Amino acid sequence: MMTEAVNRVKNNRLLGELMNLLRLVLETDDITEALNGALEMIVSVLKCEEGAIWLLAKDTNLLMPLCHIGPVSFTNITVENGLGVEGTVTRSGKTLLIRDTLTEDYPGSVLDDCGPQVRNMLCVPVKSPGQTLGCIQIANKTDGSSYDEEEVQLCERIAALAAITMEEKGFAVSVGEKKDVLITLRNVIKEFPSGEGVIRVLKGINLELYKNEFVVILGESGCGKSTLVNIIGGMDQLTDGSLMIDGKDFSRPTDAELTIFRREYMGFVFQQYNLMPNLTAQENVQFIADLVKDPMPAAEAIAKVGLTDRADNFPAALSGGQQQRVSIARAIVKKPKIIFADEPTAALDYQTSIEVLSVFEQIVQSRGATVVMITHNPEIARMANRVVKLRNGMIASIRVNLHPAAAKDLVW
Numbered sequence: 390m391m392t393e394a395v396n397r398v399k400n401n402r403l404l405g406e407l408m409n410l411l412r413l414v415l416e417t418d419d420i421t422e423a424l425n426g427a428l429e430m431i432v433s434v435l436k437c438e439e440g441a442i443w444l445l446a447k448d449t450n451l452l453m454p455l456c457h458i459g460p461v462s463f464t465n466i467t468v469e470n471g472l473g474v475e476g477t478v479t480r481s482g483k484t485l486l487i488r489d490t491l492t493e494d495y496p497g498s499v500l501d502d503c504g505p506q507v508r509n510m511l512c513v514p515v516k517s518p519g520q521t522l523g524c525i526q527i528a529n530k531t532d533g534s535s536y537d538e539e540e541v542q543l544c545e546r547i548a549a550l551a552a553i554t555m556e557e558k559g560f561a562v563s564v565g566e567k568k569d570v571l572i573t574l575r576n577v578i579k580e581f582p583s584g585e586g587v588i589r590v591l592k593g594i595n596l597e598l599y600k601n602e603f604v605v606i607l608g609e610s611g612c613g614k615s616t617l618v619n620i621i622g623g624m625d626q627l628t629d630g631s632l633m634i635d636g637k638d639f640s641r642p643t644d645a646e647l648t649i650f651r652r653e654y655m656g657f658v659f660q661q662y663n664l665m666p667n668l669t670a671q672e673n674v675q676f677i678a679d680l681v682k683d684p685m686p687a688a689e690a691i692a693k694v695g696l697t698d699r700a701d702n703f704p705a706a707l708s709g710g711q712q713q714r715v716s717i718a719r720a721i722v723k724k725p726k727i728i729f730a731d732e733p734t735a736a737l738d739y740q741t742s743i744e745v746l747s748v749f750e751q752i753v754q755s756r757g758a759t760v761v762m763i764t765h766n767p768e769i770a771r772m773a774n775r776v777v778k779l780r781n782g783m784i785a786s787i788r789v790n791l792h793p794a795a796a797k798d799l800v801w
């Protein structure tokens with residue numbers, strides 16, 4: 390009896406809130422304000438720490454946060470449709486309820502990257518009969534409980550109402566610009582032999598890399614970052630799926646194709662500089678220039694990394710940061726379309742790291758090449774155009790920074 394009475398009170402209260410919201414949404418001409426109000430209401434009625442409304446930009450297939458509540462700050466971030474909690478719900482048009490992120494299958498969320506850890510989450514589609522416009526997500530109930538059926542329904546009804554109102558008023562969001570695709574990976578799987586069987590290290594990667602963008606790949610040790618980059622860079626072959634580069638199929642290349650492709654298209658920078666000790670800085674760069682058809686002059690590559698006055702020094706006479714800049718010069722002298730950098734600053738101190746990162750920044754800004762950088766340092770992700778987060782061989786999220794930070798403004 391008692392439970393029933395409590396439920397009835399709760400029901401009435403929620404219904405009352407919903408009616409308030411109805412009025413709010415329908416009375417205001419400012420859709421953004423109405424949606425903000427709706428979100429505030431959901432967060433307060435359901436007592437959550439975080440809330441956000443994501444809307445889909447149809448032309449670029451990116452989700453942008455229209456409004457958010459809670460300690461998280463991500464006005465500068467957009468995510469790709471189909472990925473993470475936000476993208477999964479928007480693409481499928483189905484509600485996702487995760488009572489416990491530790492024990493349930495959890496696709497990951499942008500909130501993980503920007504705020505306190507997500508413990509539970511409810512994400513409902515902003516959906517009209519015709520289309521899904523985005524999603525409303527709330528996370529971390531303050532009392533630690535989860536969302537009950539009634540609360541899920543409440544959110545779904547508010548989201549549906551929001552969708553109808555947005556459609557009626559012809560509200561559309563637009564974010565980002567269309568990009569030229571350089572590389573496309575579809576359902577890429579990579580297995581390595583292990584004992585009797587195999588281990589699957591990449592479990593179906595779908596990713597596009599654009600011309601002249603700066604992509605940072607993050608993820609825990611062993612999640613498959615280097616394996617992924619080795620495949621895109623032609624240093625290893627995929628087990629299944631497809632890899633297209635500049636419109637050509639490189640899924641099953643011959644050794645000869647692979648060699649040309651690596652030599653002409655790709656530049657590599659690693660944590661170790663791998664310079665030849667008996668050649669000067671410029672000779673190290675010239676050595677690589679001599680291998681390709683149409684290199685830039687070695688002196689120009691050296692100048693681009695700011696080492697003209699040290700061009701005649703042998704590696705032993707250069708600091709770690711200077712040696713790393715020589716190795717970047719060696720990568721750019723080939724005029725590659727794409728440069729892969731696997732932990733290029735891991736062995737460097739803060740100041741030197743910033744100098745090296747500034748060189749990469751300059752490469753991208755002068756539209757010289759696409760840069761794909763693996764790092765364990767989340768601060769570096771702030772300077773990327775896009776941040777790809779891998780988890781256990783799959784892409785957990787792709788964030789877009791609409792306003793990437795300058796290398797010199799990074800702090801760690």
Ligand SMILES: Nc1ncnc2c1ncn2[C@@H]1O[C@H](COP(=O)(O)OP(=O)(O)OP(=O)(O)O)[C@@H](O)[C@H]1O
Pocket residue numbers: 581582590608609610611612613614615616617
């Ligand atoms: N040639 C190989 N043979 C067998 N297993 C491999 C091979 N290369 C990588 N692996 C396994 O694949 C998984 C992913 O490795 P990978 O080097 O891609 O991880 P990572 O994300 O780059 O990690 P880290 O941050 O430590 O560099 C690991 O479990 C690793 O042991």
Ligand SMILES: [Mg+2]
Pocket residue numbers: 614615616
């Ligand atoms: Mg690695």
